[in-house]
Amino acid sequence: MAVDPPLVVQPLRRRSCAECRRGPLDMVVLEHGSAYCLDCADLGHLVFLPRGDAALTRRSREASSLWAVVVRHNRRRTRYERQGLLVEEAALARAEASCLADADARARRRAREAVRRAARDEEFAAAFAAEILRLFPYCPRARARAIAAHASLRGSGRVGRSAAGRALDEGAVTAAVRAAVRHLDTEYDALLMSGVPRNRARARVADAIARVLARWS
Structure with a gap:
């Protein structure tokens, strides 16, 4: 049965070790409500x-007999969001050597994947x-292409x-067109910059948007 790796926290406030009293600590392990330094x-x-x-992380994790996940709380x-791993130094060195050995091949693969993604994005x-x-x-037509690209x-x-x-849901496509008209064909942005609340600004330009959409329909 798979066991979750140890979890290490980068604290947002100053913490000291409950065992050795050393602090403040950059990373802590929380156990039973207390914080412990990595050594303890x-x-x-x-x-x-x-x-x-990603490749270095995966290879370091696979080569390390003990590893931990490092997280930090996003207020x-x-x-909590993942910040990286703690791995054995020897495992990291082996992973770095492995990544360096096939760096060219991975770069070519990433380039091919980027080309494929760009083609799919263009088709969409x-x-x-x-x-x-x-x-x-x-x-x-030029406006439709610009709205779609955005x-x-x-x-x-x-x-x-x-x-x-x-x-390509009709509601989603219409929402994209409506947003483009709101920003480019009305005074909406100027209203926001002058301090008008968003809901009131939207209400003030609603008729102008409707007229453009009716003309395009």
Whole structure:
């Protein structure tokens, strides 16, 4: 049966070890409501590997007989987020050598994957633009392409990247068009900059948006 690895916390406030009293500590292990330093928690021989290199992290973890997950609490998101691992120094050295040996091959693979992702993104943006033109046949084609590119940008969190957006749901596509019109064809942004609350600003430009959408329909 798989066992969860030890959990190490990067504390947001000053903590001292409940056993040796050393502090303040950059990393602690929490046990029964008390904080312990890595040495007292028998993890002091491990070294910190920050997150960011997936291959190095995976290989270091596989080569290390003992490893721990390092997390830090994100107050804004109200959750703990992974910061990296603690691994054996020898395991990290072996992983670094292994990654260095096949660095060129991995770089070529990443380049191929980037090309494939770009092609898929381009196809999706074209499909999104086509759906805009189906719903709003009098929308200028260049404008439809611009709206689609903006809404479907990978990693943007915009409506085009939502599940509904990827499914080309009519409501999601319309929402993307409405947002574009709100920002580019009305005084909405200027109202926000002048201190008008968002809900009131939206109400003030609602008729202008409706007129543009009616013209495009």
